[in-house]
Amino acid sequence: MTDTVVDRFLRYVVIDTQSDPRSPTQPSTEKQKNLGRMLVQELLAIGLSDAHIDEHGYVYATIPSNVDKPVPVICFCSHMDTAPDFTGMNVKPKIVWNYTGGDIQLSGDPQQIIRVSDNPALRDQIGNDIITTDGTTLLGADDKAGLAEIMTAAQFLVDNTDIRHGTIKILFTPDEEIGRGVDKVDLEKLGAQFAYTVDGETAGHIEDETFxxxxxxxxxxxxxxxxxxxxxxxxxxxxxxxxxxxxxxxxxxxxxxxxxxxxxxxxxxxxxxxxxxxxxxxxxxxxxxxxxxxxxxxxxxxxxxxxxxxxxxxxxxxxxxRNMKAILDRHPQLVENAIEAIRRAGMEPVRGSIRGGTDGSRLSFMGLPCPNIFAGGHAFHSPLEWVSRQDMEKAVKTLVELARIWEGRA
The missing domain is CATH 3.30.70.360 (Alpha-Beta Plaits)
Structure with missing residues (x-):
């Protein structure tokens, strides 16, 4: 497999995975498992032989260590569901190649316009390739960008055995958007000591605090x-x-x-x-x-x-x-390593707070300290959602550098 992060992303976003807060089941919608099964097949094809999906819709996999010394086991985590706020059916992603600036009018609904005044981050995207919807659905960059980035980083680490790293766990969760993302996770089976959710916004950002x-x-x-x-x-x-x-x-x-x-x-x-x-x-x-x-x-x-x-x-x-900072402050190396990885990936790190929560909030209090790093998406939960190819590639590089840093500092 030689898929790029964009190849994967475009494949994932067309699968409807909206969660349903009214449903009592876990996952709340069976269709989330459709993407989960696809991810398992891709993980197996990469060579991660333990990849599987459980009855609750969680996907687990392991990238084995390629060094002899003990290295803390870290986990990369993203969620498969998209928000119930706006439809995620029949997603038709569009790519604005070599963005030259200005507002972006969406083809499926001309009244939907991604305005620079509302998205000042677009000013940093001149020359980049911007992926949007046609204006009639969510895009699903929250958090299929994270899925695509973790998958691409996993393949890169497997294919490049000269990059030294410890054991790395992969976890893809259902139902994050309705607050149930870790309700049924099996942390003992996962076997990680630390984790990172890849579910943030602007490239270069790391968040160690939530509401x-x-x-x-x-x-x-x-x-x-x-x-x-x-x-x-x-x-x-x-x-x-x-x-x-x-x-x-x-x-x-x-x-x-x-x-x-x-x-x-x-x-x-x-x-x-x-x-x-x-x-x-x-x-x-x-x-x-x-x-x-x-x-x-x-x-x-x-x-x-x-x-x-x-x-x-x-x-x-x-x-x-609860605010995960209370836990993460006890493990400063988690954020320090991420800041160094972002810097090595060519960005100026920005440390911040989330006006919301992530799976990492609850994982941190369940015994798996877990800050949040950027996935590159913007305007989440709306038909104006967008992400750039270059920012997703920077996230892939950040994850690879994180693996290298944890091994180097062990």
């Missing part, structure tokens, strides 16, 4: 009565829910925050006169900030409920994930 995240569900029990006899008696749960939403602080929302600022974000509301349910996600970079936002939200709810003495509410907090 801490909780979900909150508020259930309002109102007072239902026939509207013809409701005076002084009815307490409409749907209206109570609306009152709560109207009092949310405008400066603590996703659309008004950036950098290290957290937020309180309503993600759903259902209701009737009798009962209403409000769903929220709460995000902050430290646990104290998370707790403060939840306390603020419950205080707000209590203030609204005081006007409805016959009604009641429940306030349920569910932990989702």
């Amino acid at each position: 801490s995240a909780d979900g909150v569900e508020i259930t309002i029990q109102g007072v239902a009565i026939h509207p013809g006899f409701a005076q002084g008696k009815m307490e409409n749960a749907a209206k109570i829910a609306g009152a709560i939403l109207s009092r949310l602080p405008k400066d603590a929302a996703p659309e008004t925050t950036a950098g290290r600022e957290g937020f309180v974000h309503p993600t759903g509301v259902t209701g009737s006169m009798e009962k209403a349910v409000l769903s929220f996600i709460i995000r902050d970079f430290d646990d104290a900030g998370l707790a403060a936002k939840e306390a603020m939200l419950e205080t707000l709810v209590k203030g609204v409920m005081a006007d409805y003495p016959g009604s009641s509410y429940t306030f349920e907090v569910k932990q989702q994930y």
